[in-house]
Amino acid sequence: MLKLDAVTVRFGGLTALSDVSFEIPQGEILGLVGPNGAGKTTLFNSISGLVKARGQITFDGKNVIRLPLHRRARVGIGRTFQIPQPMHHLSVRENLAVAQVFGAGRYDPKRIDEILTVMELSHKADADAASALALQELKRLEIAKALATEPKLLLLDEVLAGLESNAKRTFMLKLRELHRLFGLTIVIVEHDIETISELCTRAVVLNFGQLIADGTPAEVFANPAVMESYTGTAHA
Amino acid sequence: MTELVLQALFSGVLIGGVYALVALGLALAFGAMRIINLAHGELVLLAAYMAYLVESRTGLDPYFAIPLALIVVGVASWILFLLVDRIKDHRELNSLILTFAIGIILTNAILLLFASDVRTTSSAFLQDAVSFGDVYAMRGELIAFVLALVLMGVLWWWLKSSWYGRAVRAVSSNRGAAQLMGINPTRIETVSFLVAGALASFAGIALYTMSVVQPATGHALTVKAFIITVLAGVGSIPGVFLGAVLLGLTEALTVTFASSALQELAGMVLFLLVLFFMPNGLFGARARRG
Amino acid sequence: MSHSASHPAAGSPAGSSTARGIALGAGLLVLALVPLMVGASPYMLGLLISALILAGLALSWALLGNLGGMVSFGHAAFFGVGAYASALLAARLNVPVLLAIPIGGLFATLSSLAMLPALRLSGPYFALAILAYAQIFRILATELDWLTGGAAGLQRFPSLPTVFGLDLSERAGSYVLVLACVVLFALVYVVIRRSHVGTALRAIAESEDATRVVGVNATVLKTWMLLLSAFIAGVFGALNAHIIGFLEPDYAFSGIWSVMPIIAAVFGGYRTVLGPIVGAVVIYLFDQVVAKSLIPVGHQILLGIVLAVMVLVAPNGLSGLVARLFPRSEKHHAEA
Numbered sequence A: 001m002l003k004l005d006a007v008t009v010r011f012g013g014l015t016a017l018s019d020v021s022f023e024i025p026q027g028e029i030l031g032l033v034g035p036n037g038a039g040k041t042t043l044f045n046s047i048s049g050l051v052k053a054r055g056q057i058t059f060d061g062k063n064v065i066r067l068p069l070h071r072r073a074r075v076g077i078g079r080t081f082q083i084p085q086p087m088h089h090l091s092v093r094e095n096l097a098v099a100q101v102f103g104a105g106r107y108d109p110k111r112i113d114e115i116l117t118v119m120e121l122s123h124k125a126d127a128d129a130a131s132a133l134a135l136q137e138l139k140r141l142e143i144a145k146a147l148a149t150e151p152k153l154l155l156l157d158e159v160l161a162g163l164e165s166n167a168k169r170t171f172m173l174k175l176r177e178l179h180r181l182f183g184l185t186i187v188i189v190e191h192d193i194e195t196i197s198e199l200c201t202r203a204v205v206l207n208f209g210q211l212i213a214d215g216t217p218a219e220v221f222a223n224p225a226v227m228e229s230y231t232g233t234a235h236a
Numbered sequence B: 001m002t003e004l005v006l007q008a009l010f011s012g013v014l015i016g017g018v019y020a021l022v023a024l025g026l027a028l029a030f031g032a033m034r035i036i037n038l039a040h041g042e043l044v045l046l047a048a049y050m051a052y053l054v055e056s057r058t059g060l061d062p063y064f065a066i067p068l069a070l071i072v073v074g075v076a077s078w079i080l081f082l083l084v085d086r087i088k089d090h091r092e093l094n095s096l097i098l099t100f101a102i103g104i105i106l107t108n109a110i111l112l113l114f115a116s117d118v119r120t121t122s123s124a125f126l127q128d129a130v131s132f133g134d135v136y137a138m139r140g141e142l143i144a145f146v147l148a149l150v151l152m153g154v155l156w157w158w159l160k161s162s163w164y165g166r167a168v169r170a171v172s173s174n175r176g177a178a179q180l181m182g183i184n185p186t187r188i189e190t191v192s193f194l195v196a197g198a199l200a201s202f203a204g205i206a207l208y209t210m211s212v213v214q215p216a217t218g219h220a221l222t223v224k225a226f227i228i229t230v231l232a233g234v235g236s237i238p239g240v241f242l243g244a245v246l247l248g249l250t251e252a253l254t255v256t257f258a259s260s261a262l263q264e265l266a267g268m269v270l271f272l273l274v275l276f277f278m279p280n281g282l283f284g285a286r287a288r289r290g
Numbered sequence C: 001m002s003h004s005a006s007h008p009a010a011g012s013p014a015g016s017s018t019a020r021g022i023a024l025g026a027g028l029l030v031l032a033l034v035p036l037m038v039g040a041s042p043y044m045l046g047l048l049i050s051a052l053i054l055a056g057l058a059l060s061w062a063l064l065g066n067l068g069g070m071v072s073f074g075h076a077a078f079f080g081v082g083a084y085a086s087a088l089l090a091a092r093l094n095v096p097v098l099l100a101i102p103i104g105g106l107f108a109t110l111s112s113l114a115m116l117p118a119l120r121l122s123g124p125y126f127a128l129a130i131l132a133y134a135q136i137f138r139i140l141a142t143e144l145d146w147l148t149g150g151a152a153g154l155q156r157f158p159s160l161p162t163v164f165g166l167d168l169s170e171r172a173g174s175y176v177l178v179l180a181c182v183v184l185f186a187l188v189y190v191v192i193r194r195s196h197v198g199t200a201l202r203a204i205a206e207s208e209d210a211t212r213v214v215g216v217n218a219t220v221l222k223t224w225m226l227l228l229s230a231f232i233a234g235v236f237g238a239l240n241a242h243i244i245g246f247l248e249p250d251y252a253f254s255g256i257w258s259v260m261p262i263i264a265a266v267f268g269g270y271r272t273v274l275g276p277i278v279g280a281v282v283i284y285l286f287d288q289v290v291a292k293s294l295i296p297v298g299h300q301i302l303l304g305i306v307l308a309v310m311v312l313v314a315p316n317g318l319s320g321l322v323a324r325l326f327p328r329s330e331k332h333h334a335e336a
């Protein structure tokens, strides 16, 4: 459903992504891994339209690379931000309403309530999103906003970071549930090898903006080049 | 015909010098604080009226008003800075409105003190015509132009080589990093506003000696300075000078070939054309997209 | 933690604040009709009509500033275009005045289309670009004298008609008409602000990326606000023209029409609907009755001082002050 073909992103002299190509079939949960600064967020940015990229990004058979940011939500690309970005001056419910009305093109308060329930935000539905939420609640709001746009593809940027192992496990179950409930294709950025191995059927590895491995989590993490890049910086 | 063109070109370049001084003051405050001082033209106007005050009261040459203008405009600029610095929320929008309000206050204060009459120097020495072949200039115009060039040179040297100059540039390019280097941004901003005030002082007096002023001139000058900033980007002194000369030329040619009523229109049209078609300014300085 | 009933969170349309808003609005409306009931002097009614014209203009300015996030220093452009278009339509093409006025508004909207490229510009650049437009329109109105009568102005164009026995060209009739227009556009403003478009616009100001990434086309929404703001300003320009029965470029496109709405809206609180209206009435009466008698020439200095003090001391205007003095909830945003 998503196909990247030689996607390249440059910031001035820095090449943040160079010739990245891979494909994601419908319904997959793909792990995107790589050390800090590898270009994972930049890859999400180029898919969701936040940065200009060269190459081809084919989504549902159409090249979306020239599509403006706001149109990508409409075609079914949803994403979260690594550092949560709630819409300021809006309540949690209003955040979802805006996402739904403009991203999905319809207004359905019942569905918003469902999403709030699934993401365990019902108790904060009318609280100011930017000021009244704790970090983990903000992360759940990120996902809830993306879900409200009724995406086919969901890009999750380190939504599991900062959770202790029990909470992480619960949250992984939640992601599985979402995946099933909403019929999603998911790409998730995550540093923890165990989590990726458990959650994903496949993983791709970025290092210095280049794709260095692609395969099942077991294959990928057995690859010495991956482990070198990965552990090398993870402990630095 | 050619004479007319040459004369227009010559006058355009000469007024461009003063325009450049006005615009540099605006750019300096913008560089340090990221705000457009909509009262900058009024500061220039204040200096012009100090020249008028000295000349009409003492009969001295307007240039003797420099110390007075430096003090009055310097204090005004400093107060302006202190007020702007108090704004904490929605800085960009509120500082625009605040400096706009201060502009209204200054314009009307000048109107109250000096009436709405058009003023210019009465010095015969400054108004004497000097000829260069077929083109003429008032001595005042020439002096003002040379003064502007000298001041631009001084400013260029100051920004390039003094400690303050470097700090100003550091603060304009990256506030956070400058702070880490131990630069106190408030001090730098104060100095920037004072220097902008000094430039405004000289510009105002020069304007008074070569052209006419009235209370509404201040607002028009702010707009011209902004237009020049758009033409040039706020990046470089030579760029601002070229932008200023370009505006001066456009105005002079419009007055010569169309009518003086269209003078402002020409500047505005130039401004909009550049804004829309050359978003980085004529000399490609910086983006201004929202 | 179900405290939402007792603690209406900022930004959520809480029931009690709606009721308060409606009550306040209705109260003001009754107050506004008092001058008619007690039979205010024609002079006083004349002042109030001008104040309400300014109120409409301030409302239009605040709509652009609050919902569109744009500071305009050039609302005189729309005001003047509306005035000229309506007067010319009525005079040259015999369009009925009450139809010519909204068409005048549409012409103002049309003229704002020329400003669309400016929407891409950030704060100060937009502000100054729109100021440039206003100047250009003023000069055009002066230069196109075959159409506008040039600097000499337009004298002969129809005044407001009589409808249902109410002579709108009389002071009392004009007053009612202008008041009705102010109320109408205030309601339009309220409806938009409460709509999803209004909600999205509220978010854009501080969270542009986050808002666009969920599918909001910020530019299009801002464009609508610019077009609507221009329309409202144009309608009040047209109303004013037919009421005073005289137009010249230096008046219709005067910088006053750019400056006064800013002062009025900031004074009253430009993030609210009632703020600009109340601000306009207070500021206009203050200027005409108090300032002018104190300082006949240069009375605007007092307005400048009011504006500066307001930005520094109470950037949310009167409504912000009121909210601070009578806090309704611990976390109050100035958007009631």
Ligand SMILES: Nc1ncnc2c1ncn2[C@@H]1O[C@H](COP(=O)(O)OP(=O)(O)OP(=O)(O)O)[C@@H](O)[C@H]1O
Pocket (backbone or CB within 6 Å): A011, A014, A016, A034, A035, A036, A037, A038, A039, A040, A041, A042, A043, A082
């Ligand atoms: N807008 C930008 N402008 C300039 N450089 C950028 C920009 N965004 C990212 N970069 C650079 O691109 C590189 C890749 O950054 P990116 O955020 O994609 O990494 P990442 O893999 O998400 O890292 P992390 O694990 O820290 O989130 C980094 O060197 C970063 O500094």
Ligand SMILES: [Mg+2]
Pocket (backbone or CB within 6 Å): A040, A041, A042, A082, A157
């Ligand atoms: Mg990242």
